Amino acid sequence: MATNYDFEQKLSVSPSIDERAIDHFAERPIGNIKPEPDLEHQALSGALAAARQEAHALVDLANATYADASQPPAAAAIQVATAARKSSERVIARIEAAQAKVDLTITSLERLTFAPLPDAVVGERYDQEIRSSLKALTHDERAKEINDALASADMQLIGAVLRAPRVTTGMKAFELEALRHRFRSQHFPAEMKRLERLRKMRAASDTGAGAFNKLVKQAADTKYAARAIAARDKRESMLAAHQQEA
Known part of the structure; x- marks a missing residue:
């Protein structure tokens, strides 16, 4: 007889799913002078912190669920897959919102520093x-x-x-x-330094999001989980049809 252990996914959290991958590029204090808070950095860092917490919670849930011999493997697979997808919805939405904020700021800085403005008097005449x-x-x-x-x-x-x-x-x-x-x-020395920091943070957030998506895929998109979900949906559909006929 198959056990939950037979279908257990060996999940692990990638080091790139961590806010420290973002914080590494943050502006540093100079002596006793602390930098002004960077809202874009805070948004990305917070999103990756949430991703790290959700990732560890998902791994812990998977380990506990598959270790529970009181329920069938199919039920365990469905529970883990469902939890993984819900976790993905929460995390990816927050990461994408933070990335959109950073992208907007990067575009703004690029436009600001693209070229000198035309002279106030002469304009572009010459x-x-x-x-x-x-x-x-x-x-x-x-x-x-x-x-x-x-x-x-x-x-x-x-x-x-x-x-x-x-x-x-x-x-x-x-x-x-x-x-x-x-x-x-x-x-624009200060703006260029910030632009470089934000670009590096943005790239690190892409890496973290990719690693989180990979973890979710490992937890949710197994063939066994897909078969279990399909079987459950079929059973529920047939049961609903039977109840309507009764």
Whole structure:
């Protein structure tokens, strides 16, 4: 006779399902000065903390359920699968909400630091002329003009280049991105550091969510659990039909 042990899933919690994978990238205190609270970091960290707690609870539940010899293996499989799916709904919803919040902030920071704003008086009136002049220069001449503009904070020239499509600048894609990186680092150092932190946290949350989904799949999507659920549903359907006929 089959026992619950025969169908037990050896579940374990991945180390990546842990808020410390997020907290690792948080801004650190400088001396006695603590950083301002980062709501996006807190949201992701809280979501992964909930995932860790739910993951350990699911493993404990599975171990206890399969160890209970007082019920058939099919009932144990259904209980574990049902619990796993409900846990997944709670955890993934919270992770996705936190990720959406982070994605919005990342997009906002990328837009903020993308290029200098047009001059309040001149606007973009001379942008095309500036780009045409730069495009007519040799590579070395153009590089010197851009370096001089960065050194002197000539945002009219830098903005004319960074706000425009690459093909109008005479620059290669990697050159344009290198210029954007230098501009961002020079004029938005704090924002760029935060952007880097958030991107790393976001990637860590993807890893944690993937590991949690894998755990749920191991617990809920076994062939035995699927057969047990199908058999239960069939029995309940037939019973309902019989009761209607009676």
